[in-house]
Amino acid sequence: MSRLPVADRGAVHRALRDLLGRHRRAVLGVLALHSAAAVAGLAPPWLLGRIVDRVTGGAGVATVDRLALAIGGAVLVQAVLSRYAQYAGHRFGERAVAELREDFVHRTLELPVSVVERAGSGELATRSSVDVSTVGTTVRDVVPTMVIASVQLALLFGAVFLLHPLLGLAALAGLPSIGAATRWYLRRASPAYLAEGAAAAALTETLTSTAEGARTVEAFRLADERIARGTTRIARLWAARRATLGLRTVFFSVVEASYPLPVAAALLVxxxxxxxxxVSLGAVVAAALYLQQAIEPLDRLLLWTEQAQRGFASFARVLGVGLVPPEAPSTARTPRDERLVVRGARFSYGAGHDVLHGIDLEVRPGERLAVVGPSGAGKSTLARLLAGIDAPRQGVVSIGGCPVTDLDPAERRRRIALVTQEHHVFIGSVRDNLAFAAPDATDEQMRSALRTVGADWYAGLPDGLDTPLGDGARQLGAAEAQQLALARLVLADPHTLILDEATAALDPTTARRTERALAAVLTGRTVIAIAHRLNTAHDADRVAVLSDGRITEIGSHHDLVRADGAYAALWRSWHP
Structure with missing residues (x-):
């Protein structure tokens, strides 16, 4: 089951109409060119019928030659018109696809962080790659092809009716079976393709999380479990694709069997x-040729109907990202100071049990607070509430008297930054990576930020700030990536930093070096540290002990050691 919404059919149709409406002139131009090409394509069968009638009437070679030249001219005109129609169609399609991709990226960047995390990397990766690509194919190729094929079929069947109404009725002999198969297919195709997309996203999520956590999988000997999970997801995707394949097998078999019926009926009638x-013999020949000619656009129409179902299902998944309410700017008043206050905060993930139970906490501006406690006590959840990523189920988390989640997202990020042990290096130059935090920062400001966090490796880069990073370029180690992230923090210049075990994943030597660099960033700021190593708590102004989602102790390091409670026990286990 998808963890992001999926748009309904009405929303997909409205979005498609809006897209076509924004490019009305281009769409009308493409249709006009293809319609003209289709009209030119009507001439050869009619002219061939004329040749048959003239020959049976005793006409000479000169008459046949003139009609043959006319057929050649009609074919040439059709080819030229079709060429420019396809060119115009692809230009329209590429512009429309570019708009769709830009709109999807914009919608994705507006998603709240909590939604992105709970959706999973596989879900967003599938929607941003497979689904967007499928929608692009649908808009660029499928929709124009289906519209054009429909116009061609209307003209061809209209031409048969003009030859004789009974021939026109005979031409409809295959439509009942084709119509029945199409209705049967369309009722089942959309949910089947949505299920296939969800199964593909689940498999991508499993493969991505396993690859990203390969060291953890190896360390905890989880390879068999991850292989079993991957096998299960592959089996579900295989079953989903077998279901859609079964629909196509029935659909195309019935359609292919229906193609000869109109030609046979027209010849009999x-x-x-x-x-x-x-009627004349030439009219019968022309009717048979028109119906034979109709097989190609009818084949394209029905073939692309199958692709259209994929496209509409993918479009529904792409549009579903926009159904998540973005982090809209709030009308709340500006915080009067930087005091963080938590009152009666309770929080649960989804419909589960509360992981925080009535948290009361006040952090003064410029204070250093360490939050300690056993794994699963709720420390990271509290950090997310303080950063405004999640909102409490009950109670309030405020800064300067304003609820944190009511602040304008840009204002909130300017005031509060959450630093975790995961530091992403974006593909691009060093400058690109730093500019995320401060787009207007000068080169000297960027260099100063790198020096502040002790990024000595920067001096050895061949192209300085223009040195490319990421896959196929300069690879940064864990400590270097963390220093790059800290340099971004220096440039962003938030007042409050929440450190969620920011050095827990590093070896002790690297961690101490990074913590020294971090100390330069922390100067003059409010710091809330989720402490993994208790030396962090020792250096803090106050320590809050979290256990089972509740603050059980709070005070300075020395006061808590003297109190001989839970913190003192933790400290003794750390320093036996």
Whole structure:
């Protein structure tokens, strides 16, 4: 089951109409060119029928040559018009796809951090790659092809009706079986393709999380469990794809069997009308050729109907990202100071049990507070509430008298920064990575930020700030990536820093070096440290002990050691 919403059919149709409406002139131009090409394509069968009638009437070679030249001219005109129609269609398609991609990126960047984390990397990765690509194919190729094929079919069947109404009725012989198969298919295709997309996202999530956590998998000997989980997800995707394949097998088999029916019916009816003298032999030949010519656009129409179902299902998943309410700017008043206050905060993930139970806490501006406690006590959850990533189920978390989650997102991030042990290095130059925090920062400010956090490795870069980082370029180690993230913090210049075990993943030597660099960033700021190593708590102004989602002790390091409670026990276990 997807953890991000999926748009309904009405929303997909409205979005498609809006997209086509924004490019109305281009769409009309493409349709006009293809319609003209289709009209030109009507001439050869009619002219061939004329040749048959003239030959049976005793016409000479010169007459046949003139009609043959006319057929050649009509084919040339159709080819030229089709070429420019396809060119115009692809130009429209590429512009529309570019808009869709930009809109998707914009919607994704507006998602609240909590939604992104709970959705999982596989879900967003699938929607941003497979689904967006499928929608692009649908908009660029499928929709124009289906519209154009429909126009061609209307003209071809109209031409048969003009030859004789009974021939036109005979031409409809295959439509009942095709229509029944199409209705049967469409009722089942959309949910089947949505299920396939969800299964693909689940498999991507499993593969991504396993690859990213490969060291953890190896350390805890979880390889068999991850293989079993991956096998289960592969089996679900295989079953989902077998289901859609089964639908296609039935659909295309019935459609292919229906193609000869109109031609056979037209020849039978044409023979009867010819015997009565109601039509000429050339008219019967032209009708048969028109119906034979109709197989190609009908085939394209039905073939792309299957692709359209994929496209609409993917479009629904892409549009679903926009159904998540963004972090909209608030009308709340500006905080009067930087005091963080938590009153009666309770929090649970989804419909589960509370992991925080009535937390009361006040952090003064410029104070250093360490939060300690056993694993699972709720320390990281409290950090997320303080940073405004999540809102408490009950109670309030405020800064300067304003609820943190009511602040304008940009204002909140300017005041409060959450630093975890995960530091991402974006593909791009060093400058690109630093500019995320301060787009207007000068080169000297960026260099100063790197010097502040002790990023000595910067001096050895071949191209300085323009040195590319990431896959296929300069790779940064864990400590270097963390220093780059800290340099971003220096440039962002928040007043309050929340450190969620920011050095826990590093070896002790690297951690101490990084902590010294971090000390330069912390000067003059309010600091709330989720302490993994108790030396952090020793250096703090106050220590809050969290246990089972409750603050059980709070005070200075020395006061808590003298109190001989839970913190004193932790300290003795750390320093036996």
């Amino acid at each position: 044409g023979g009867y009308l010819l015997a009565r003298g109601d």
